[in-house]
Amino acid sequence: MTSMTNMPNNIIEIKGLEKHFGGVQALKGVDMQIPQGQVTAIIGDNGAGKSTLIKCISGIYELTHGEILFEGQPVKIGSPLAARHLGIETVYQDLAVLDTLSVTENLYLSREIRKGIWPFQLLNKKKMAQGAAEMMDRVGNKTILIDKEIGYMSGGQRQAVAISRAVGWGAKVIIFDEPTAALGVKESAEVANLIQRLKGQGITVIIISHNFEEVLELADLVWIMRQGKAIASRKASEVSGRDLVALLTGAESA
Amino acid sequence: MSMMSTSTQGAKGLQGLKQRLNARIIGVIAALVLTFIVFTILEPQFISVDNLLEIGVQSTIIAFVALGLTFVIVTGGIDISVGSIVGLTSVICATNLAHWGTFITIIAAILIGSLLGAFNGAVSAIFNLQSFVVTLATLNLFRGIAFLYTQGRPIYNLDPGFREFFSADFGPIPKPIIFLLAFTIICFLILNRTRMGLHLKALGTNADAARRSGVNTRRSQITAFVLGGAFCGIASLMLMSRIGAAEPISGTGFELQAIAAVVVGGTSLTGGRGSIVGTVLGAILLGSIAVGLTLHNVNAFVQLVVTGVIVLGAVLTDRFATRSKVGR
Numbered sequence: 001m002t003s004m005t006n007m008p009n010n011i012i013e014i015k016g017l018e019k020h021f022g023g024v025q026a027l028k029g030v031d032m033q034i035p036q037g038q039v040t041a042i043i044g045d046n047g048a049g050k051s052t053l054i055k056c057i058s059g060i061y062e063l064t065h066g067e068i069l070f071e072g073q074p075v076k077i078g079s080p081l082a083a084r085h086l087g088i089e090t091v092y093q094d095l096a097v098l099d100t101l102s103v104t105e106n107l108y109l110s111r112e113i114r115k116g117i118w119p120f121q122l123l124n125k126k127k128m129a130q131g132a133a134e135m136m137d138r139v140g141n142k143t144i145l146i147d148k149e150i151g152y153m154s155g156g157q158r159q160a161v162a163i164s165r166a167v168g169w170g171a172k173v174i175i176f177d178e179p180t181a182a183l184g185v186k187e188s189a190e191v192a193n194l195i196q197r198l199k200g201q202g203i204t205v206i207i208i209s210h211n212f213e214e215v216l217e218l219a220d221l222v223w224i225m226r227q228g229k230a231i232a233s234r235k236a237s238e239v240s241g242r243d244l245v246a247l248l249t250g251a252e253s254a
Numbered sequence: 255m256s257m258m259s260t261s262t263q264g265a266k267g268l269q270g271l272k273q274r275l276n277a278r279i280i281g282v283i284a285a286l287v288l289t290f291i292v293f294t295i296l297e298p299q300f301i302s303v304d305n306l307l308e309i310g311v312q313s314t315i316i317a318f319v320a321l322g323l324t325f326v327i328v329t330g331g332i333d334i335s336v337g338s339i340v341g342l343t344s345v346i347c348a349t350n351l352a353h354w355g356t357f358i359t360i361i362a363a364i365l366i367g368s369l370l371g372a373f374n375g376a377v378s379a380i381f382n383l384q385s386f387v388v389t390l391a392t393l394n395l396f397r398g399i400a401f402l403y404t405q406g407r408p409i410y411n412l413d414p415g416f417r418e419f420f421s422a423d424f425g426p427i428p429k430p431i432i433f434l435l436a437f438t439i440i441c442f443l444i445l446n447r448t449r450m451g452l453h454l455k456a457l458g459t460n461a462d463a464a465r466r467s468g469v470n471t472r473r474s475q476i477t478a479f480v481l482g483g484a485f486c487g488i489a490s491l492m493l494m495s496r497i498g499a500a501e502p503i504s505g506t507g508f509e510l511q512a513i514a515a516v517v518v519g520g521t522s523l524t525g526g527r528g529s530i531v532g533t534v535l536g537a538i539l540l541g542s543i544a545v546g547l548t549l550h551n552v553n554a555f556v557q558l559v560v561t562g563v564i565v566l567g568a569v570l571t572d573r574f575a576t577r578s579k580v581g582r
Contacts, residue, residue: 058466060465060466079468080465080466080467080468081468084468090466092466094463095463096460096462096463096466096467097463097467098455098456098459098460098463098464098467098526099459099460099526100455100458100459100526100527101452101455101456101459105452106467109452109453109456109464109467109468109469110453110467110468110469111468112449112452114449121448121449122443122447122448123447123448123449123452125447
């Protein structure tokens with residue numbers, strides 16, 4: 001179907017993935033390859049199935065049919081934790097951070113460091129605070145107060161925490177769901193920088209986006225989804241915004 | 255309850271206190287101080303050691319129920335069957351006390367309470383039902399079983415050795431107060447220093463985000479109800495030893511008093527934020543008002559009115575606190 005099938009290094013390979021919600025077929029047999037160490041963008045109109053696809057990869061939805069290969073092995077991603085264990089982290093559009101918890105608590109939620117002997121294990125707040133500071137450092141944010149509740153922070157700061165939670169745990173693949181939709185110009189530029197930096201570290205990045213300019217600037221490869229299928233892939237360097245629109249709307253066939 | 259809102263400003267000056275000791279707790283303390291001043295002016299005996307201990311003892315039973323309920327409410331759930339759990343646990347334990355002896359009865363009470371709580375939690379979590387509706391059903395269910403179990407009869411003359419264990423004095427201090435202190439510390443640690451407590455708060459803040467962050471939300475929800483039930487079990491033991499009897503009707507109305515204590519203590523009914531110390535102070539506040547009014551022979555119905563006004567004030571404070579945060 002595409003030239004990508006011949007490339008040996010696909011970190012994720014999706015084969016015939018279907019997802020039904022009752023009678024509604026959200027995904028109607030998606031075939032997609034995500035190359036290792038590159039930035040791949042997935043674009044599509046509302047309802048094309050981008051978010052559903054991402055939720056299947058990050059363990060929120062169970063697949064109805066089809067399979068996902070991770071590093072060449074078929075895997076079953078039954079929960080967000082399972083995705084995490086594989087090394088797949090997701091930065092959700094709503095960020096999935098918890099407003100009443102501190103930055104540290106958010107970063108360590110469900111991966112807490114504890115001390116003591118079962119059943120008398122308490123959180124090791126000191127170690128987690130050190131780790132949290134290092135994690136925020138890694139995404140280049142040294143100003144955030146790690147013991148402050150995240151509900152009191154700005155959109156950019158919350159995003160920084162959500163990203164550093166994904167990056168900080170040694171993920172191999174990081175999925176960004178509409179990373180800049182809710183951000184200002186300056187903050188969007190920071191996210192773009194960060195994505196380049198992640199790529200430099202050999203991390204595979206997947207971006208879901210509506211913003212073609214951003215996609216063409218950041219991505220190496222663009223996948224186009226329409227009506228529950230992945231209909232085409234293009235190298236970002238070989239395609240224009242107008243081509244993408246044509247593919248997206250069906251004016252040009254794959 | 256105007257002191258609750260004014261204390262918000264006072265809280266900012268108290269740098270020494272940790273941020274976690276939030277404005278709401280300072281509000282409860284202010285309300286407690288005010289209550290004590292008013293009642294002491296009216297009747298100096300109110301501040302006597304004997305009376306203070308009496309307030310402590312009187313507050314413990316509701317305080318235990320409220321401690322457990324705090325874990326449920328922090329997850330955004332509610333358990334209105336707590337009074338019935340106390341009733342059913344009491345009659346089963348009282349009936350078998352002579353057989354089981356003190357030690358086994360204590361274990362049994364905690365187990366029965368936990369089991370009834372687990373039932374509430376499991377039904378809510380597995381069938382994705384509002385815990386209010388589930389516990390509304392079990393409020394009747396458990397109470398009905400309690401009546402059937404004893405055929406409506408109360409059980410008197412409980413073993414004095416058992417009663418001693420919970421209600422005698424330890425040195426100058428009544429044991430219930432010591433138990434309450436110990437369990438307050440344990441609950442504080444559970445909520446603020448353990449993974450379990452963190453997950454309960456996460457669940458109450460945003461269940462969906464918690465799940466995506468790797469929290470097993472179903473297990474956390476059931477855990478909260480088990481804790482709630484276990485503390486009802488302890489409350490049953492306290493109640494049995496205090497009055498020396500158990501009736502199928504024991505614990506009726508506890509849910510309202512306990513919810514009142516939790517809410518007055520600054521735990522948000524919408525979940526995500528909870529205060530163990532606040533809950534205990536809330537129970538003591540309501541207890542001291544009850545004792546104070548009784549001391550003045552005030553009609554028991556007035557106590558209901560006062561309690562109602564206090565809860566309303568606390569809920570409104572919570573509302574304004576939440577709104578000002580969201581409005582940012």
